[in-house]
Amino acid sequence: MKIRFRQAAPWALIGGLAAVTVAAFGYVGGWLAPHRLTPQSLVDTLQDNAGLHPGYRRNHAKGVCVAGWFEGNGAASAYSTAAVFARGRTPVVGRFAIPGGNPYAPDGSVPIRSMALRFNPPDGEQWRTGMNAMPVFPVSTPQAFYEQALAGRPDPATGKPDPARLAAFFAAHPETAAFRAWAKHAKPSASYVTERYDSINAFYVVDAQGHRRAVRWAMVPLAADGRPGPAGDPDYLARDLDQRLARGPQRWTLRLTFAASNDPVDDAARVWPADRPAVDAGTLVIERMQAQDSGACRDVNYDPTVLPAGIEPSADPLLAARSAAYADSYLRRTAEEAHLPGSARPTAEATR
Amino acid sequence: MNTPTTFHPIARLLHWTMATMIVAMLFIGAGMVATVSQKHGWLLAIHKPLGIAILLLAIARLALRLRHRPPPLPADLPLWQRLAALASHWLLYALMLALPLLGWGMLSAGGYPVMLGDALRLPAILPENAALFAWLREAHRYLAWLLFLTFVAHMSAGLYHGLIRRDGVLASMLPSRRGKAPMATGD
Numbered sequence: 214m215k216i217r218f219r220q221a222a223p224w225a226l227i228g229g230l231a232a233v234t235v236a237a238f239g240y241v242g243g244w245l246a247p248h249r250l251t252p253q254s255l256v257d258t259l260q261d262n263a264g265l266h267p268g269y270r271r272n273h274a275k276g277v278c279v280a281g282w283f284e285g286n287g288a289a290s291a292y293s294t295a296a297v298f299a300r301g302r303t304p305v306v307g308r309f310a311i312p313g314g315n316p317y318a319p320d321g322s323v324p325i326r327s328m329a330l331r332f333n334p335p336d337g338e339q340w341r342t343g344m345n346a347m348p349v350f351p352v353s354t355p356q357a358f359y360e361q362a363l364a365g366r367p368d369p370a371t372g373k374p375d376p377a378r379l380a381a382f383f384a385a386h387p388e389t390a391a392f393r394a395w396a397k398h399a400k401p402s403a404s405y406v407t408e409r410y411d412s413i414n415a416f417y418v419v420d421a422q423g424h425r426r427a428v429r430w431a432m433v434p435l436a437a438d439g440r441p442g443p444a445g446d447p448d449y450l451a452r453d454l455d456q457r458l459a460r461g462p463q464r465w466t467l468r469l470t471f472a473a474s475n476d477p478v479d480d481a482a483r484v485w486p487a488d489r490p491a492v493d494a495g496t497l498v499i500e501r502m503q504a505q506d507s508g509a510c511r512d513v514n515y516d517p518t519v520l521p522a523g524i525e526p527s528a529d530p531l532l533a534a535r536s537a538a539y540a541d542s543y544l545r546r547t548a549e550e551a552h553l554p555g556s557a558r559p560t561a562e563a564t565r
Numbered sequence: 566m567n568t569p570t571t572f573h574p575i576a577r578l579l580h581w582t583m584a585t586m587i588v589a590m591l592f593i594g595a596g597m598v599a600t601v602s603q604k605h606g607w608l609l610a611i612h613k614p615l616g617i618a619i620l621l622l623a624i625a626r627l628a629l630r631l632r633h634r635p636p637p638l639p640a641d642l643p644l645w646q647r648l649a650a651l652a653s654h655w656l657l658y659a660l661m662l663a664l665p666l667l668g669w670g671m672l673s674a675g676g677y678p679v680m681l682g683d684a685l686r687l688p689a690i691l692p693e694n695a696a697l698f699a700w701l702r703e704a705h706r707y708l709a710w711l712l713f714l715t716f717v718a719h720m721s722a723g724l725y726h727g728l729i730r731r732d733g734v735l736a737s738m739l740p741s742r743r744g745k746a747p748m749a750t751g752d
Binding site for chain 1: 591592595596597598599600601602603604605606609675676677678680683684686688693694695696697698699700702703713717720721724725728729
């Protein structure tokens with residue numbers, strides 16, 4: 214008996230160590246922790262809500278590519294060492310879109326538009342930002358965003374979210390109050406060009422002395438003819454943009470707004486008072502538009518944590534979640550584009 | 566020259582240093598793609614410079630391995646175990662070189678700046694191409710799994726030699742006992 218134990222003990226030790234190592238790896242990788250919120254489960258939920266559209270983004274699926282440049286005026290260089298803020302032009306590859314995972318959604322179905330930009334300064338660093346035409350985010354945490362997506366799942370019978378489930382979600386999440394107050398009066402606009410796009414999340418700008426200041430930024434439109442979108446036309450936004458660009462480049466002012474010492478920096482569901490100091494860093498000039506399935510923005514992941522030296526992410530938990538979830542969405546659609554084994558293929562009802 | 570009974574001291578130092586780094590790297594990689602928490606950002610920030618460090622050390626180690634023959638395996642080791650040892654060692658070398666290069670290449674193909682810190686940026690080694698990104702990204706994932714499984718097999722085999730066969734194979738890679746093998750600095 215004793216001898217047998219002595220013989221078995223080393224084998225048990227080796228097997229046990231291997232098993233513990235594999236289990237630890239499984240836990241860290243999420244396979245043995247099914248209740249943890251992962252980028253995959255978050256994106257799965259968005260995909261379930263909107264239906265699978267291979268090759269498209271899992272959120273903000275409907276949009277257009279644009280290109281132009283940013284003309285820095287030097288005013289923000291006192292607050293950040295980022296090269297884009299210096300006087301001069303930085304090329305920009307951008308994208309306008311509407312929220313949601315359905316690339317065929319009518320433009321009037323949501324009152325929110327988005328602007329994503331990739332600044333490409335010549336030094337090889339990048340600044341990527343995804344902004345939304347709304348002043349505040351509904352929720353503060355990835356978990357709450359996930360629950361909101363679950364509550365917003367379309368009812369198969371009506372094709373629309375169940376109002377009772379949404380109401381229950383909002384009741385359980387009082388932090389959504391500021392967003393709901395805004396959304397009550399928000400109307401789908403007739404143009405991407407007349408919208409103001411907010412960073413929503415806060416960041417830090419860092420000056421040459423290493424001094425960090427919390428900021429939110431916004432692209433403030435120079436076009437002032439904002440009006441609600443026309444009824445009965447599902448695709449007016451791209452047409453409007455095309456017509457406006459035919460008349461000339463479209464412009465926005467990049468405005469950095471500084472937090473006061475007691476403003477919430479890590480909570481995108483809370484607005485800062487309107488009287489906070491701001492600096493206009495320069496002008497965004499958009500002069501060209503391309504279809505999103507062939508334009509330069511198609512293969513860009515507008516991960517808001519890709520930042521140049523001189524700009525740093527805040528501890529807002531949504532920023533980390535956006536980075537993780539965008540990476541997963543990016544892998545899905547590029548895998549579909551590349552026809553990787555196991556990736557989704559276009560369902561192509563037409564070819565059936 | 567006598568047949569060595571242990572690995573070169575620098576090879577042993579590199580082995581244990583890299584073992585720590587690679588195991589940490591595998592867990593960091595698995596963890597960072599499976600969380601939406603704040604850990605995502607800081608794990609990613611460790612993953613990239615650590616990967617390049619592993620690449621550089623792997624090149625150094627491969628050079629050392631090609632110049633200094635390792636101690637022979639015990640003569641009574643069955644052929645299949647001999648072959649398995651040989652194959653797994655070269656697989657480990659191949660993967661510790663391939664994975665950092667794949668990571669670097671996939672970031673390049675994805676159009677990301679390859680940042681090793683706030684200011685240190687590596688050049689792109691491939692053109693921006695989304696399809697290429699997707700292939701490299703998935704290769705990075707599956708080869709990382711293969712590296713993990715090879716590591717578990719390698720660790721188990723090492724313990725089998727040390728605890729069950731007690732044939733000196735594990736000892737040949739263990740840190741030398743005090744005063745026994747002074748640290749060499751080259752040939």
